[in-house]
Amino acid sequence: MPGARPxxxxxxxxxxxxxxxxxxxxxxxxxxxxxxxLTRVQAALAAKAAVEMAKGMLAEYAQLDPAEALQLLRAYSESKGCCLADSAQALVRRTLAPESVLAALR
Structure with missing residues (x-):
């Protein structure tokens, strides 16, 4: 057809x-x-801080390096259908136990 687009x-x-x-x-x-x-920036910083704290908690608990701990936390969040920041905040607030994150991925 003449003039037709690819x-x-x-x-x-x-x-x-x-x-x-x-x-x-x-x-x-x-x-x-x-x-x-300002509110959006503060929320983003709080989420980042929670992820960093949770990563450290998980790394210490399971004797992992921080990169591995972050991968586990991401995998856990994806498996549960929730966002990374929510899982991290739950770990920091101690409403989610580190062993639950590890057990869910076995």
């Missing part, structure tokens, strides 16, 4: 249209306020 071009165009649609769905007419940005 299939690769059509896939790229569809991907761009999908991204634009998602951007419009999440677009807010009001710019982010400094307090909103």
């Amino acid at each position: 299939a690769g071009d059509l896939r790229v165009a569809q991907a761009l249209a999908d991204v634009a649609a998602l951007a419009l769905l999440h677009w807010s007419p009001e710019p982010a306020r400094p307090a909103d940005v």
Whole structure:
């Protein structure tokens, strides 16, 4: 067919249209306020700190290096269908025992 686009071009165009649609769905007419940005940054830092503490706790408990402990924590979170930060916070708050993380992966 004359003037037809290659299939690769059509896939790229569809991907761009999908991204634009998602951007419009999440677009807010009001710019982010400094307090909103600060809250998001603080939440991200708190989550990162919880992950680092949980990684250390798990590494010490199981005599692992920190990278291995992080892999175990990620695998546990994925197996339970929860986010890494939630699992980490549960370990730090001691509502999740390190042996439960290790047992779930055996």
